[in-house]
Amino acid sequence: MYGVTSREIRSGVVEIRMTGYDVLKRVQMPAQLDTAPMRVPVALREDGSVHYRDYRAVPHGLTLGATESGKSVYQRNLVAGLAPMDVALVGIDCKQGVELFPLARRFSALADNPDTALELLEVLVAHMEEVYQLIRAQQRISITTPDEEIAADIWDLPADVRPVPVVVLVDEVAELALFATKDEEKRRDRIVTALVRLAQLGRAAGIYLEICGQRFGAELGKSITMLRSQLSGRTAHRVNDETSANMAFGDISPDAVLAAVQIPTDMRGVAIAGDSSGGWARIRAPHTSLRQAVNICNKHADRVPDLPALEPFRPAVAPLPSARVPLTKTAPVTA
Ligand SMILES: Nc1ncnc2c1ncn2[C@@H]1O[C@H](COP(=O)(O)OP(=O)(O)OP(=O)(O)O)[C@@H](O)[C@H]1O
Structure with a gap:
């Protein structure tokens, strides 16, 4: 028997009701900016505790759910939580860009079609290889100094040389896999290959994948199982059938499959x-509207890090009203 409901009663305060137990809890979501880097408070669990998306503990995630189940709102909460942090946000939104493009001011790179997505992913793979070179260069220095720790990932590097971490959000992954011609099928395979490489090697380079979709199945080609095994953080909203729940949890927990279909x-x-x-655990994210998420992204627009490799994919956005150059010149002050 399903026994929890929750609703946000005012900004940041979520009321959790456990039916059958007559328990009512009011919980204040913690401030979005958490002290631990790359650890985002994103939802509440049914016991009232905070559910974190901790990228350093679980680098890559897969979020599934039927249409209108709440995937976009969940992803929006993630972006809102990441916006104040020192992180580059990269978005791939081939659903006409409706979900991620309004948040563009806080994004270092956005792609709204499979061709651009492929280019962007291959640039990220090249960036990852450069970060590996940097870690190796740092290791060569440390190795000659007795007692000095040897860096194994970006977090072991001295802060002044540490590359900024990157979170890559993919909205509706199946849109990347659509093909009608042989060339488009090859493009799909190259996209999935790049995603597999990022998933296998991205963690040490501070590149984290957050993939979202209604399904995650054979339409993504032969490497799908390999990719899924790397996306170890799983979230399933309401799904239409057990097959979809199995895509999220079949390889992890039969109980979680059952909970998802219920x-x-x-x-x-x-x-x-x-x-x-x-x-x-059962979780529910706060009902953050697109307007609220846009406001948070705009507020933190100046935190977009300088990453030259991503510059060609930087979304073109109009300046915010406060930053606009006035259309009329103020008269010079004369003595
Ligand atoms: N955490 C939440 N609390 C309350 N209502 C929610 C929550 N998340 C989503 N909803 C409601 O569900 C609707 C659908 O949510 P959302 O757009 O996130 O679904 P989706 O899974 O992304 O759908 P689609 O695949 O069609 O884009 C929202 O308009 C909102 O009203």
């Missing part, structure tokens, strides 16, 4: 979150 249609935003340990 999410009722009217519980939008409720999800099951689990990872490769087999542990899982």
